Amino acid sequence: MAITNGNGRARTLPKRAPGLATLEEVARVAGVSRATVSRVVNDSPRVSPDVRQAVERAIESLGYVPNRAARSLVTRRSDSVAVVITEPTGRLFSDPFFPRLLRGISAELAGRDRQLVLVMPESAADERRAAAYLSAGHVDGVLLTSLHGDDALPRELLARGVPVVVGGRPIHGEQVSYVDVDNRAGGREAVAHLAARGRRTIATIAGPHDMAVGIDRLAGYRDGLTAAGLAADPGLVAEADFTHDGGARAMRSLLDARPDLDAVFAASDAMAAGALSELLAAGRRVPEDVAVVGYDDSPIAAATRPPLTSVRQPIEEMGREMARLLVESIGRGERAIRRVVLATELVTRASTEVKARH
Amino acid sequence: MAITNGNGRARTLPKRAPGLATLEEVARVAGVSRATVSRVVNDSPRVSPDVRQAVERAIESLGYVPNRAARSLVTRRSDSVAVVITEPTGRLFSDPFFPRLLRGISAELAGRDRQLVLVMPESAADERRAAAYLSAGHVDGVLLTSLHGDDALPRELLARGVPVVVGGRPIHGEQVSYVDVDNRAGGREAVAHLAARGRRTIATIAGPHDMAVGIDRLAGYRDGLTAAGLAADPGLVAEADFTHDGGARAMRSLLDARPDLDAVFAASDAMAAGALSELLAAGRRVPEDVAVVGYDDSPIAAATRPPLTSVRQPIEEMGREMARLLVESIGRGERAIRRVVLATELVTRASTEVKARH
DNA sequence: CCGAAACGTGAGAGCGCTCTCACAATCAGC
DNA sequence: GCTGATTGTGAGAGCGCTCTCACGTTTCGG
Numbered sequence: 191m192a193i194t195n196g197n198g199r200a201r202t203l204p205k206r207a208p209g210l211a212t213l214e215e216v217a218r219v220a221g222v223s224r225a226t227v228s229r230v231v232n233d234s235p236r237v238s239p240d241v242r243q244a245v246e247r248a249i250e251s252l253g254y255v256p257n258r259a260a261r262s263l264v265t266r267r268s269d270s271v272a273v274v275i276t277e278p279t280g281r282l283f284s285d286p287f288f289p290r291l292l293r294g295i296s297a298e299l300a301g302r303d304r305q306l307v308l309v310m311p312e313s314a315a316d317e318r319r320a321a322a323y324l325s326a327g328h329v330d331g332v333l334l335t336s337l338h339g340d341d342a343l344p345r346e347l348l349a350r351g352v353p354v355v356v357g358g359r360p361i362h363g364e365q366v367s368y369v370d371v372d373n374r375a376g377g378r379e380a381v382a383h384l385a386a387r388g389r390r391t392i393a394t395i396a397g398p399h400d401m402a403v404g405i406d407r408l409a410g411y412r413d414g415l416t417a418a419g420l421a422a423d424p425g426l427v428a429e430a431d432f433t434h435d436g437g438a439r440a441m442r443s444l445l446d447a448r449p450d451l452d453a454v455f456a457a458s459d460a461m462a463a464g465a466l467s468e469l470l471a472a473g474r475r476v477p478e479d480v481a482v483v484g485y486d487d488s489p490i491a492a493a494t495r496p497p498l499t500s501v502r503q504p505i506e507e508m509g510r511e512m513a514r515l516l517v518e519s520i521g522r523g524e525r526a527i528r529r530v531v532l533a534t535e536l537v538t539r540a541s542t543e544v545k546a547r548h
Numbered sequence: 549m550a551i552t553n554g555n556g557r558a559r560t561l562p563k564r565a566p567g568l569a570t571l572e573e574v575a576r577v578a579g580v581s582r583a584t585v586s587r588v589v590n591d592s593p594r595v596s597p598d599v600r601q602a603v604e605r606a607i608e609s610l611g612y613v614p615n616r617a618a619r620s621l622v623t624r625r626s627d628s629v630a631v632v633i634t635e636p637t638g639r640l641f642s643d644p645f646f647p648r649l650l651r652g653i654s655a656e657l658a659g660r661d662r663q664l665v666l667v668m669p670e671s672a673a674d675e676r677r678a679a680a681y682l683s684a685g686h687v688d689g690v691l692l693t694s695l696h697g698d699d700a701l702p703r704e705l706l707a708r709g710v711p712v713v714v715g716g717r718p719i720h721g722e723q724v725s726y727v728d729v730d731n732r733a734g735g736r737e738a739v740a741h742l743a744a745r746g747r748r749t750i751a752t753i754a755g756p757h758d759m760a761v762g763i764d765r766l767a768g769y770r771d772g773l774t775a776a777g778l779a780a781d782p783g784l785v786a787e788a789d790f791t792h793d794g795g796a797r798a799m800r801s802l803l804d805a806r807p808d809l810d811a812v813f814a815a816s817d818a819m820a821a822g823a824l825s826e827l828l829a830a831g832r833r834v835p836e837d838v839a840v841v842g843y844d845d846s847p848i849a850a851a852t853r854p855p856l857t858s859v860r861q862p863i864e865e866m867g868r869e870m871a872r873l874l875v876e877s878i879g880r881g882e883r884a885i886r887r888v889v890l891a892t893e894l895v896t897r898a899s900t901e902v903k904a905r906h
Numbered sequence: 907c908c909g910a911a912a913c914g915t916g917a918g919a920g921c922g923c924t925c926t927c928a929c930a931a932t933c934a935g936c
Numbered sequence: 937g938c939t940g941a942t943t944g945t946g947a948g949a950g951c952g953c954t955c956t957c958a959c960g961t962t963t964c965g966g
Binding site: 255494 | 617618666669670684686825
């Protein structure tokens with residue numbers, strides 16, 4: 191008879207799955223104590239070689255796997271790390287940033303035998319719940335991505351003593367470890383590339399001013415202008431929201447303000463694609479009349495006509511680095527702040543290269 | 549002095565984080581027994597209203613959060629669910645399928661108070677490790693996506709008694725619960741749309757023959773031809789690998805075989821975009837000479853010129869449904885096989901609509 | 907108004923593990 | 937050969953929780 195409690199779960203204790211031995215059983219088979227088996231399992235050096243071998247054989251024959259819950263209970267470690275992705279919209283779906291980042295994180299954590307717990311709050315209520323969950327010590331550390339400027343989560347977690355590593359420079363200079371790509375250098379390089387090809391009136395479609403990527407890529411654009419000896423003009427700067435349509439709108443306003451522009455650097459490929467559509471609709475040839483550079487080197491960049499020159503970021507690497515920093519910080523138990531900035535790379539395609547005439 | 553064991557972790561037991569009360573403390577504050585607090589926490593009906601209220605007040609004042617490890621240890625439940633994403637390449641990065649799916653899964657699990665453990669094996673060794681991990685009872689159930697035909701994982705897990713729900717119809721008709729979108733109906737609808745606009749020589753760029761999505765969308769294409777009274781011609785069918793370049797190559801061979809074709813249905817937006825580039829390069833006008841339909845309704849579809857008519861899939865919904873099926877199956881403890889197929893929707897854009905002349 | 911059933915609560919065991927401590931055996935130094 | 941350190945091992949406590957069982961109290965039919 192199935193009696194259920196308030197949760198609708200069966201009340202009777204399920205039996206341990208067959209084949210799942212306990213430390214106790216391994217100890218009996220190996221003819222040693224539980225403590226010794228535990229030492230073997232945890233790689234303690236204080237075990238004699240022959241005993242170790244006997245235990246390993248017993249483990250093998252019983253297919254023993256440690257019970258994480260029991261271990262967690264006593265060590266007060268969960269050996270799991272949360273990845274929090276709070277993305278209202280846009281970037282989450284418009285390019286493969288998150289899958290790549292997750293892949294990098296996952297690869298690094300798997301190698302260190304840590305679970306990856308994914309948290310994707312959608313509403314403010316979700317975020318509250320997530321914060322409570324993360325603060326409750328259910329995970330050993332937290333990886334945060336795409337903070338919006340006023341995000342209190344990292345502060346809260348740090349205050350609770352939960353190790354945190356952020357992906358992307360936090361905008362308000364919070365005292366927290368982070369890994370970022372060198373967005374500023376990427377922007378600078380993009381503009382240098384355009385200037386080297388003779389472009390003199392280089393516009394930019396910047397990302398939102400309240401996101402570090404938006405700010406940094408714009409700063410890089412300005413650096414690039416300065417380096418090339420070109421004048422900055424507010425009429426050459428438009429802001430959009432990283433989306434295709436936003437990019438198209440921004441392009442329209444740039445064309446209104448400066449019909450003479452001969453290049454555009456967009457802070458995302460989606461925006462660059464939108465700008466490209468708009469340029470072609472306005473009768474400009476790309477790259478002959480206007481060269482276009484995107485950012486992210488996403489699949490969109492290869493799919494447009496002409497394909498887009500774009501700034502590639504080492505996203506998997508960023509994920510790996512985040513995981514590495516976090517696990518090290520957990521292991522050491524210290525809370526030193528570390529910052530890692532990874533280099534970008536410009537990928538050249540037809541949107542900036544005028545074919546030689548012959 | 550920091551003494552560390554073989555793991556390089558601090559040996560001394562960390563103190564429980566301040567503010568993290570135990571059941572015991574709550575019981576003391578509320579003036580009841582541990583068992584009663586447990587009942588309140590677990591929504592047992594057998595608690596009198598006044599006692600319940602007292603306990604809830606104590607929980608509130610102490611900021612009590614149950615320790616999952618301790619609970620898991622006794623219930624033999626982890627209240628966590630693994631999501632396994634095994635994607636050699638391509639789909640993981642070419643469209644936002646996985647982020648959306650994860651979002652759907654995450655939303656559903658959060659509402660049911662379950663953790664989402666993400667597993668992304670990259671190598672065969674990773675997969676072995678993942679299989680061992682998942683079989684060891686560390687999670688209550690497993691959500692699998694994008695199986696390659698010969699994947700033994702679902703069988704293994706089922707044999708171990710681990711509940712499994714698969715995303716996407718398994719190709720070999722495995723006896724396993726799954727959620728899929730109606731790829732066949734989507735293909736049929738795409739072709740019907742083209743036929744209704746007077747297209748008579750409709751080609752298709754199919755996905756790989758060893759993936760259910762490839763097979764089903766092609767079957768839908770054939771259904772559509774039959775329904776429209778059009779003849780099937782092997783020269784109108786090309787196979788590609790879901791990528792942009794693959795789509796372009798397939799388009800080239802289709803144009804060679806049937807230069808008279810007036811429409812193409814591609815089984816992914818990336819392939820449709822590749823086909824589009826190729827068509828334009830070959831001097832065909834889209835949609836005037838050749839109409840193009842993609843699949844997935846990904847950002848690529850909106851970014852091409854002209855934008856692509858495409859088949860939209862309810863991906864978040866699919867994730868939610870997968871999570872729902874899994875959690876229900878865990879809760880009931882039964883292993884009945886369930887199948888859910890979700891409807892698609894055709895999103896019409898300029899690649900199939902010739903503007904009326906005036 | 908009595909006995910039985912239903913209800914609300916507490917005591918206590920024990921989930922599987924790690925870690926401290928105690929102790930026996932071995933080793934080194936003189 | 938004795939003392940003292942070092943090493944390998946086991947006994948045992950206890951992490952925080954859930955669940956069974958026992959028991960006192962209320963409810964209710966006859």
